[in-house]
Amino acid sequence: MKQVNQALAAEFGLSADEYQRVLDIMGRTPSFTELGVFSVMWSEHCSYKSSRVWLKTLPTKAPWVIHGPGENAGVVAIGDGLAAIFKMESHNHPSFIEPYQGAATGVGGILRDVFTMGARPVANLNALRFGDPKHPRTKRIVDGVVRGIGGYGNCVGVPTVGGEVNFHPSYNGNPLVNAMTVGIAATDKIFLSAAAGIGNPVVYVGSKTGRDGIHGATMASTEFGADSEEKRPTVQVGDPFVEKLLIEACLELMATDAIVAIQDMGAAGLTSSSVEMAGKGGVGIELDLDHVPQREPNMSAYEMMLSESQERMLMVLRPDREDIARAIFEKWDLDFAVIGHITDTGRIVVKHNGVVEADIPLDPLADQAPLYHRPTAETAKQPPIGPTADPIGLEAALLKLVGCPDLCSRAWITDQYDSTVGGQTVKRPGAADAAVVRLEGLKRALALTTDCTPRYVQADPEIGGMQAVAETWRNLTAVGARPLAITDNMNFGNPTKPEIMGQFASAIKGMAAACIALDYPVVSGNVSLYNETEGRGILPTPAIGGLGVLDDAADAVGLALKPGLTLVLIGETRGHLGQSLWLREILGREEGPPPPVDLAAERRNGDFVRHQILTANVAACHDLADGGLLVAVAEMAMAGQTGATLNPPPAGIAPHAWFFGEDQGRYLIATRAPGALLVAAVSEDIPAIEIGTTGGSDLTLPGGVTISLSSLQAEHARFFPEWMDQTHGDASH
Amino acid sequence: MQAAIVVFPGINRERDMAIALELATGHKPRMVWHKETTLDGIDLVVLPGGFSYGDYLRCGAMAAHSPIMAEVKRHAARGGYVMGVCNGFQIITEAGLLPGALLRNAGLRFLSMDCHLRVERADTAFTGHYQQGQTFRVPMAHGDGNYTASTEDLDRLEGEGLVAFRYAEPSGALTTAANRNGSARNIAGIFSPNLRVLGLMPHPEDLVDPLMGGTDGKPLFDGLAAALAA
Amino acid sequence: MKAIVTVMLKNGVLDPQGKAIGQALATLGFAGVGEVRVGKRIELDLAETDPAKAREAAEAMARALLANLVIESFSVEIV
Amino acid sequence: MKAIVTVMLKNGVLDPQGKAIGQALATLGFAGVGEVRVGKRIELDLAETDPAKAREAAEAMARALLANLVIESFSVEIV
Ligand SMILES: Nc1ncnc2c1ncn2[C@@H]1O[C@H](COP(=O)(O)OP(=O)(O)O)[C@@H](O)[C@H]1O
Ligand SMILES: [Mg+2]
DSSP states (O other): OOOOSHHHHHHTTOOHHHHHHHHHHHSSOOOHHHHHHHHHHTSHHHHOTTTHHHHTTSOOOOTTEEEOBTBSSEEEEEETTEEEEEEEEEOHHHHHHSHHHHHHHHHHHHHHHHHTTTOEEEEEEEEEEEOOTTSTTHHHHHHHHHHHHHHHHHHHTOOEEEEEEEEOGGGTTOOEEEEEEEEEEETTOOOOOOOOSTTOEEEEEESOBOSTTTTHHHHTTSOBOTTHHHHOOOOOOOOHHHHHHHHHHHHHHHTTTOEEEEEEOOTTHHHHHHHHHHHHHTOEEEEEGGGSOBSSTTOOHHHHHHOOOSSEEEEEEOGGGHHHHHHHHHHTTOEEEEEEEEESSSEEEEEETTEEEEEEEHHHHHHTSOOOOOOOOOOOOOOOOOOOOOSSHHHHHHHHHHHSTTTSOOHHHHTTSOOOTTSOEEEOTTTSSSEEEEOTTSSOEEEEEEEOOHHHHHHOHHHHHHHHHHHHHHHHHHTTOEEEEEEEEEEOSOTTSHHHHHHHHHHHHHHHHHHHHHTOOEEEEEEEOOOEETTEEOOOEEEEEEEEEESOGGGOOOSOOOTTOEEEEESOOOOOOTTOHHHHHHHOOOOSOOOOOOHHHHHHHHHHHHHHHHTTOOSEEEEOOTTHHHHHHHHHHHHHTOOEEEOOOOTTSOHHHHHHOOOSSOEEEEESOHHHHHHHHHHTTOOEEEEEEEOSSEEEOTTSOEEEHHHHHHHHHHHHHHHHTTTOOOOOO | OOEEEEEOTTBOOHHHHHHHHHHHHSSOOEEEETTOOOOTTOSEEEEOOBOGGGGOSSTTTTGGGSHHHHHHHHHHHTTOEEEEETHHHHHHHHTTSSSSEEEOOTTSSOEEEEEEEEESOOSSTTTTTSOTTOEEEEEEEESOOEEEOOHHHHHHHHHTTOEEEEEEOTTSOOOTTTOTTOOGGGEEEEEOTTSOEEEESSOGGGSOBGGGTBOTTHHHHHHHHHHTOO | OEEEEEEEEOTTSOOHHHHHHHHHHHHTTOOSEEEEEEEEEEEEEESOOOHHHHHHHHHHHIIIIIOOTTTEEEEEEEO | OEEEEEEEEOTTSOOHHHHHHHHHHHHTTOOSEEEEEEEEEEEEEESOOOHHHHHHHHHHHIIIIIOOTTTEEEEEEEO
16 A cells, blocks of 8 residues: 555645645544545535635525535425425536436435435436537537436436526536435424434445445546546446435335434545534544445455445434344345444544554544635626627527527427426426426425526626526526525636636625525535636536425416417516627627626516416416527417517617517516506516517517417427437447 | 235336326225235236336346236236336236337437327226227336337237227327337237236326326226226 | 356347447448347356356346347357 | 457446346345346447458447447457
8 A cells, every 4th residue: 555645645635734734633644544534525525625615605594494504405494394405416527527427426416415314305407517519529428418317317216307408618528417306304304414322333224335436526626637537536337226225215214213313425435424424413433344335355444435336325323223224224125234333532433354444533624624715816897798780680580599509499308307207297397487396295386496697607707696596586486486495506617716716706795695685595505616627617607406385386387378368578678688698699799797687676576476476367477588588488489389479679779689688587477467467567666568469370570570480499499309319329328 | 996006126106106096096005015925905906117126137127026926917817907007017028918028219218208199999997988099198208118029919919909009199190200119000008818907108197187287197097996996 | 157148139129229329330430330239248157166057047047037038039158 | 240349347337237137136046146247249240351350340339439438348259
């Protein structure tokens, strides 16, 4: 085994200062295994050393929040004595190396974070960002990631009900795969990870340990260079069948009183789970690795402690319930092993073959973990884009926009995800702004969405951060739900660069402002830094996962137009084209400031729309986002196979700005009772204007140009199937 | 009617099925663990959808050898009713209760979407609440639903009127486009010769509630409840 | 003793995976590839030390589980 | 000329299929089965008549498409 010294510490990703700190804590040269424990616990991924100072500024409280950040997932009360438990997590780097397994194990990992708290997972979502479709690698990555998400989620039987997909060259060498899981538990049956009870057994369940993904946590915390192909550790392969068994077995055990504490083995596997459980409980832990179920012969303590083999959990049990627990796991054909016990030493002691391989005091390992106040540089404000002329007209622009990769139909993707398993999916992907999933046996339903507009964040991180939170809130509102809380996944570049850290800090600032204004706290999240390839960062991408609740699933509205309705636009339209998709797709310019976000107006407009939905004045509703008003009309028309006739824009605004501007805080409502709706809007000072009527099978623009729904649909549907299926052979899965 | 749903490790649509059966019969079906060995007092045995044993070797192959399957075969031999949906259909064919096999979908991708089924005969316990020739909408969600059988078996199924459902256009037309997984002769479901064993790929149990987008699947369960009442 | 069970789709059973691979190879610029068939190779570590008995056991496993004789055929090799 | 490309998971990479098959065989009462590994066998009909060139071509196809070298290794046999 290699000599432990500063050079080895550097290889493990510890700086000279950090290594010195290890020496100070230990009072001696650490063993190889100890150095491994420090390196993964102090990695960016586990310690949040660059981001922590900023994350602390996020609002995390509300009367309905049961557990905010700090647990495996966030927990909010949703009524009927139930809690929603949810979190989002990234698997960006693994998905670049091996797209199928990287994405699949990402789904597996986030599922475990949720069911480890006692929740039955009821929905998955995913926020994906890929490189330029023309880049030679992108297609393979998209194909593998989509198959991987489906392969895992379909098999475990959790419906995949939503998500988002963007393309941009900045993701060419660094796709983003952010997976979100939502589960349901009784509010008085939530399981936490703080260990307790001196002498209580520490139990390992699930799959056996192999040499999978060793140093995955540190890999996720370093940027990719050209040599990353050689550096790749053994890729983790997911086993969704075992995950399914693990869900059922854990939930069965959780119905008893056997569990004192439970934690999934995620990044840095046995190390982080045992260290965190003991640390949170203020106790010590002793592990005897001889009892760890092993898949491969001759594994060292170091390998077992750092292995990231999937589908494993660690629990502390009541000693008198060990037999009940063992019987349940045996019934489900899963490994069950007592691998240690809780001590009062405040230390983690790891034995293997009778030798103490690690003996580390837990408090300093946590308290003295590095914490960086990294320098930040503010992103320069973008100058306004100035007046624009419309070179191609509304019709051509609309057809181009609905067919572009960022706006085209996602059916090719969602058709590969089982969205109906469970029998509770009220709004499937594409049917509404947020997915709606009813709670089995109840009227109550959850509304779920993920959103972020990275080009806005790049142009102005604070507004972009605000916008991302506001857009999720708007999407939940647009189905009639009461937004409750968010989870986030902060995907950024290299934090040692002041401009990247500046993006991070500003995005957090904007997110926090939106959370406060909308009463919409952050209850869980994840940070993924070093998303760069050869020095070029990705667009800053704070993906937001929003969760809301509907007291009655029957109140939910979708996008689909029906004939005989009036279209009413809620919110103020100035025709903001900076950073719009129209500007990028039609003029080829990625410029300007993003649309401003007026949080007070956002809230007023949203509360008005939700009230109208809940009083049954709304037949269909869609928030206005990428592509603006005309794209929203087109999407609603296609969803309902019903055309619309649009009024001319008000005086003083150019048609292309009116129809494609991306002003925030707006909704398009289709209603049978426009009169009542407009009166209500006026009385509450909500900007509202009739913009057209529905019917027929064409979209009729002001001036009489008509676009048939079938031609719109053809453009909309074309991109993915043409890109993916013409040539693609499926050799590996 | 007393129904039982067999729970194999990896199955994941047993809850959906229980909801649909309860809706039609007014009481909860019995959940039977795959290691149990008796189905006494059961009128209808349902093998639900999912990924038994991860579908790792072939879909349904390992579940077909579970202890309960011997009893399911005896139940069928006694003239009992059996319905296998999706993975359950795959298990039934692997167990030899119905002929043929389910191959990978022709496009090699998982297919999760609504499809339309044409009812080939309405004089069975499973289809009594549909009209012959009627089409109905139903979700499907599978990677291996491409039904295949020897030409002789296919001809026999056709000749004896044992094709239950075919993938069709909403109009009832049998097109290649409607047959997304590439099944032989658009076959989506088949009966045993005594019409008491049904295997089908799509999921009628997931379309029994207007809130989930429709009730096109409900007549199948209502029909069963009516036919097996007593 | 090791047994290798090879399971292939029977002749006449359409092999969509093989077909797709053939097409993909052609688009990748590989010329002169005719039919492509895809099957499974299952390697079994057997405690049995007698080759004849090992073969018999592996054949029994193939018939019972590893191959679906409706659509597949198998062969066994002992190494 | 026919090339047979055998693709197996690399040593150390989890093989969920193999594991599940091993368990199923045990449940079926087959004793003495140790590790089970599952891989793919891809049979290619090649127009090429020179064995060395055929092998070279098949190896190139395996690297380009048939094997996922991150987790799999392959071997080629010419028959
Ligand atoms: N960006 C963030 N916003 C809010 N909470 C966060 C964020 N990043 C991490 N957290 C919280 O920090 C804790 C540790 O996260 P993580 O290391 O991802 O947990 P795990 O290992 O269980 O997946 C969790 O409670 C998580 O919700
Ligand atoms: Mg966790």
